[in-house]
Amino acid sequence: MATTLPDPPALVADPHAAYARLREAGPVHRVTGPDGLPVWIVTRYSDVRQLLADPRLSLDKVYRLPGNYRGFSLPPALDRNLLNMDPPDHTRIRRLVSKAFTPGRVERMRPGVQTLADQLLEGVAGRGRADLVAEFAAPLPIAVICDLLGVPHDSRRDFRAWTDALVAPDPENPGAAKQAVPAMLAYFTQLIAEKRRTPGNDLLTDLINVRDEGDKLSEDELTSLAFLMLFAGYENTVQLIGTAVLALLDHPEQLAALRDDPAKVEGAVEEFARYDGPALLAIRRFPVEDVEIDGVTIPAGETVMLSLASANRDPDRFPDPGRLDVDRRDGGHLALGHGIHYCVGAPLARLETHIAVSTLLQRFPALALDVPRDELRWRPSMRARGLVALPVRF
Numbered sequence: 001m002a003t004t005l006p007d008p009p010a011l012v013a014d015p016h017a018a019y020a021r022l023r024e025a026g027p028v029h030r031v032t033g034p035d036g037l038p039v040w041i042v043t044r045y046s047d048v049r050q051l052l053a054d055p056r057l058s059l060d061k062v063y064r065l066p067g068n069y070r071g072f073s074l075p076p077a078l079d080r081n082l083l084n085m086d087p088p089d090h091t092r093i094r095r096l097v098s099k100a101f102t103p104g105r106v107e108r109m110r111p112g113v114q115t116l117a118d119q120l121l122e123g124v125a126g127r128g129r130a131d132l133v134a135e136f137a138a139p140l141p142i143a144v145i146c147d148l149l150g151v152p153h154d155s156r157r158d159f160r161a162w163t164d165a166l167v168a169p170d171p172e173n174p175g176a177a178k179q180a181v182p183a184m185l186a187y188f189t190q191l192i193a194e195k196r197r198t199p200g201n202d203l204l205t206d207l208i209n210v211r212d213e214g215d216k217l218s219e220d221e222l223t224s225l226a227f228l229m230l231f232a233g234y235e236n237t238v239q240l241i242g243t244a245v246l247a248l249l250d251h252p253e254q255l256a257a258l259r260d261d262p263a264k265v266e267g268a269v270e271e272f273a274r275y276d277g278p279a280l281l282a283i284r285r286f287p288v289e290d291v292e293i294d295g296v297t298i299p300a301g302e303t304v305m306l307s308l309a310s311a312n313r314d315p316d317r318f319p320d321p322g323r324l325d326v327d328r329r330d331g332g333h334l335a336l337g338h339g340i341h342y343c344v345g346a347p348l349a350r351l352e353t354h355i356a357v358s359t360l361l362q363r364f365p366a367l368a369l370d371v372p373r374d375e376l377r378w379r380p381s382m383r384a385r386g387l388v389a390l391p392v393r394f
């Protein structure tokens with residue numbers, strides 16, 4: 001008999017406690033998800049890390065059992081992305097996009113990201129208070145990824161609204177997510193057509209040239225890749241910046257350590273990701289054959305969710321895992337994945353988080369929450385971990 005996950009509000013408010021209970025009870029559980037469908041959840045670090053790289057667990061929805069997985073429906077022009085692919089298509093497309101996120105290329109973006117962070121904080125400095133999500137953590141990555149892709153400035157507000165609607169649908173506006181999908185598809189179709197007519201010095205133009213000259217991308221793959229890069233490039237980073245700042249505010253001694261020694265911030269980014277990373281669960285997987293995990297057999301075609309949040313707080317892997325420690329150097333967290341599906345944009349997410357946190361602490365050394373801690377609200381998502389708002393004073 002399957003267990004039932006905690007009610008969504010409880011899981012959203014305190015996922016680490018819920019996953020700790022599952023992890024202590026056993027390494028793998030068949031649970032009933034919020035949609036009433038069965039899901040296998042894997043909780044322990046060693047299993048999660050192994051299965052993230054196990055080719056027997058496919059991301060391709062063709063392997064799901066009928067009626068076993070519902071998920072979010074995307075049109076084919078947005079669905080042919082890396083989150084739904086296995087090799088060899090995954091290998092071919094990832095090789096193309098990886099060129100945009102090499103450490104050297106990302107490092108060359110540092111001055112621009114730093115300038116943007118300075119400008120955003122300058123814009124709120126005179127008020128003495130701000131919502132760090134709406135006014136800093138969100139506009140920073142959306143501007144960076146839009147610059148990379150070549151999205152015009154006047155479209156960025158729309159992109160942020162569309163992405164927010166998909167990541168954390170508003171219960172009071174259930175139609176927003178459905179409206180966002182065709183809106184994004186129509187926009188990307190138009191933007192790609194414009195860049196074919198007038199190429200730019202941007203990644204989307206580069207990908208169009210690959211499609212048109214080498215025929216290495218289908219039209220659906222091109223559109224889907226642009227959609228995924230915008231979506232993931234924004235979602236993961238805005239959430240990581242927000243939870244990193246909150247973690248420091250919850251641990252004043254750790255905040256003081258970084259404020260006193262800014263050189264520590266770069267290494268601390270890994271601890272922010274481990275402690276409260278942007279994804280509670282990895283993208284769903286479907287076994288192509290029966291898979292045994294610690295004596296439990298998961299039948300082929302059933303839905304498997306690997307809990308990154310649980311793995312990153314597994315005491316068998318991380319000493320005192322519930323404590324934020326900016327000097328922790330045992331490494332190996334899974335917040336950005338592992339294996340061939342490791343986050344391709346990880347170098348950029350690290351750079352943005354490093355610059356965001358270090359600039360914030362240097363500019364506003366007296367940073368503090370501007371509301372009681374228990375009034376903070378989390379985005380209503382079972383997969384993504386992010387704050388709705390982060391009101392601070394300085």
